[in-house]
Every structure is written in C-alpha cells, then in structure tokens.
Amino acid sequence: MPIDWIYGLVGGLLIGFAGVVLLLGNGRIMGASGIIGSLVDQTSGAATRERVAFVFALVLVPALLQIGSPVDTGTMQSTLLLVFAGICVGIGTRMANGCTSGHGVCGISRFSVRGVVATAIYIAAGVLTVLALRLIVGEL
Amino acid sequence: MRILLALLSGGLFGAGLHISGMTDTGKVQGFLDLFGAWDPTLAFVMGGAIVPMAIAWRMVPGRSPLAGGTFASPQEHGLDNKLILGSVLFGVGWGLIGLCPGPAIASLSYGGWRGAVFFIAMLVGMLMAPFMVRRVDEMNARA
Incomplete structure (x- = not known):
C-alpha cells in the first residue's frame, strides 16, 4: 500500500498549493464548506463570482481526470444514509464554521486552536461512527 | 485576476483530491476505520497540504494579497x-x-x-x- 501514501502526499501538496493560491492571491481562506455554504445562503457578497469559479473548477478537473481512472464510490449505496449524512455534514460544518479544508488544512497550518480542536473532534466522531457502522452492518 | 486565481485554486484542489485518492470514499472511511483495516493515506494528504500552507501563512504579515484587497482574518474567538x-x-x-x-x-x-x-x-x-x-x-x- 505505500504507493497510495505517496499519491496521498503528492495530492495533499496540490491541495496545499490550492490553499496557497487562494490565500496569497485573493487573500481568502480555502474552506470548502464556507465557500459552498456562503453561496447557498447568499452571504458571500462581493466574493460570489470567485467562489462560483472555485466550485466550477473543483467539479471540472476531477470530471476530466476520472475519464482515465474511474473513482470508487462503493460506500455511497444507501440513499437514506446519503441524505442523513449529507444533512449532518451541512449543519455541522456551518455550525463549526469549517471542515477538513478550513479547520484541517488552513487552521492547523497556522496553529489555530479552533482548527486543531475541531479536527480532533470530527476525526474522533468519524472513527466512532465507522466503528458503530462495523458493529451494526458488519464488514464495510 | 481574482476569478482566474479562484479557478486555479479550485482546479488544484480537485486534482489533489483525485490524485491523493480522496475522491474514493472507501479510502476516507478506511482512515476512520481505526479499529479495522486502517488506511493511513488521509494523514499523508493532510500532512502534504499543511506544509505549503504553513509556509504561506508566514508570508502573510506585512504583505497584501497579489490580487489586491486585504487578507481575510480567520475567526479566533x-x-x-x-x-x-x-x-x-x-x-x-x-x-x-x-x-x-x-x-x-x-x-x-x-x-x-x-x-x-x-x-x-x-x-x-x-x-x-x-x-x-x-x-x-x-x-x-x-x-
């Protein structure tokens, strides 16, 4: 499996550079939940057009890349679970003001206490959720 | 300019997610499956992303964003x-x-x-x- 770790590191660097471009270029923090959330509740104001552009490219580039290598979406089976999980992620990231990119990448990299604490909590909650899934439905 | 930089950023983000395998929901769940077949890839993704960002944050004080305006100040309450x-x-x-x-x-x-x-x-x-x-x-x- 270590080849996956190297792909992870390379992909992670690209995600980091994406955050660098947005921070040093536009002065913005690259938080996916803040970007899409402010578009949907119309609180993005003057930043609306650049946020739409960000979301557009975030859909377009994986669309092009997956032509060569399709993505495994095996965990996305139950519609009920998709809806419930989506609502949890939507409420949770807006209430906590950040997700994996905002609190995780952008927060931890500036040693933000909120970022570190939020990341520790959502990873812990995720680990317990997967453990519960395992106990209830067996193998993932 | 701001639009182009946002496009570049979103595109890099998307490419990074794809290359790292983080578009594969099974790998993400695998990272959270600490008591099962744990897959540490996500930790490498996080680590890889945090390094360039940590350097960028150190460049912020005393500068302005390339496309003008001011830096957004993160909440620290x-x-x-x-x-x-x-x-x-x-x-x-x-x-x-x-x-x-x-x-x-x-x-x-x-x-x-x-x-x-x-x-x-x-x-x-x-x-x-x-x-x-x-x-x-x-x-x-x-x-």
Missing part, C-alpha cells in the same frame, strides 16, 4: 459549544459515507446521482444550520 457540537455532527456524517464538503462538491463529477443526493442534502443542512445555531445560542443564554 476561542472554543465554544458550536465548534464542538458542529464538529461532532460533521464527523458523524463524514464517517457514514466518507464525504466531506470538498469531495462532496467534486463528487458531482463522478458520484452519479448518489453524489448529487449527498450534495443536495448537504446544501439543505447548510440552510438549516442558522436555525440550529440560534437554538444553541438560546440554550447558552439560558444556561
């Missing part, structure tokens, strides 16, 4: 129960399917109708969030 409760809710949803907001947006391109279902549910949750936040604020005021 300490810890509160909204941060904690929100992160718990987020972690539960993240664990159930393996999608967080970035890959959820990207999944519109590869997740078929299931990706769209999650994405729309996430937007509904985001629209519900202000009401939930108000409830927590009311609870805090009473306490």
Whole structure:
C-alpha cells in the first residue's frame, strides 16, 4: 500500500498549493464548506463570482481526470444514509464554521486552536461512527 | 485576476483530491476505520497540504494579497459549544459515507446521482444550520 501514501502526499501538496493560491492571491481562506455554504445562503457578497469559479473548477478537473481512472464510490449505496449524512455534514460544518479544508488544512497550518480542536473532534466522531457502522452492518 | 486565481485554486484542489485518492470514499472511511483495516493515506494528504500552507501563512504579515484587497482574518474567538457540537455532527456524517464538503462538491463529477443526493442534502443542512445555531445560542443564554 505505500504507493497510495505517496499519491496521498503528492495530492495533499496540490491541495496545499490550492490553499496557497487562494490565500496569497485573493487573500481568502480555502474552506470548502464556507465557500459552498456562503453561496447557498447568499452571504458571500462581493466574493460570489470567485467562489462560483472555485466550485466550477473543483467539479471540472476531477470530471476530466476520472475519464482515465474511474473513482470508487462503493460506500455511497444507501440513499437514506446519503441524505442523513449529507444533512449532518451541512449543519455541522456551518455550525463549526469549517471542515477538513478550513479547520484541517488552513487552521492547523497556522496553529489555530479552533482548527486543531475541531479536527480532533470530527476525526474522533468519524472513527466512532465507522466503528458503530462495523458493529451494526458488519464488514464495510 | 481574482476569478482566474479562484479557478486555479479550485482546479488544484480537485486534482489533489483525485490524485491523493480522496475522491474514493472507501479510502476516507478506511482512515476512520481505526479499529479495522486502517488506511493511513488521509494523514499523508493532510500532512502534504499543511506544509505549503504553513509556509504561506508566514508570508502573510506585512504583505497584501497579489490580487489586491486585504487578507481575510480567520475567526479566533476561542472554543465554544458550536465548534464542538458542529464538529461532532460533521464527523458523524463524514464517517457514514466518507464525504466531506470538498469531495462532496467534486463528487458531482463522478458520484452519479448518489453524489448529487449527498450534495443536495448537504446544501439543505447548510440552510438549516442558522436555525440550529440560534437554538444553541438560546440554550447558552439560558444556561
């Protein structure tokens, strides 16, 4: 499996550079939940057009890349679970003001206490959720 | 200029998610499967992303953004129960399917109708969030 770790590191660097471009270029923090959330509740104001552009490219580039290598979406089976999980992620990231990119990448990299604490909590909650899934439905 | 930089950033983010394998929800769930077949890839992704960002944050003081304007200042009002409760809710949803907001947006391109279902549910949750936040604020005021 270590080849996956190297792909992870390379992909992670690209995600980091994406955050660098947005921070040093536009002065913005690259938080996916803040970007899409402010578009949907119309609180993005003057930043609306650049946020739409960000979301557009975030859909377009994986669309092009997956032509060569399709993505495994095996965990996305139950519609009920998709809806419930989506609502949890939507409420949770807006209430906590950040997700994996905002609190995780952008927060931890500036040693933000909120970022570190939020990341520790959502990873812990995720680990317990997967453990519960395992106990209830067996193998993932 | 701002639009082009946002396009570049979103594109890099999308490419990074794809190359790292983080569009594969099974790998994300695998990272959270600490008591099963643990897959540490996500930790490498996080580590790889944090390094360039840490350098960029050190370049912020005394400068202005390339495209003009000012740097957005992150919230630093300490810890509160909204941060904690929100992160718990987020972690539960993240664990159930393996999608967080970035890959959820990207999944519109590869997740078929299931990706769209999650994405729309996430937007509904985001629209519900202000009401939930108000409830927590009311609870805090009473306490």
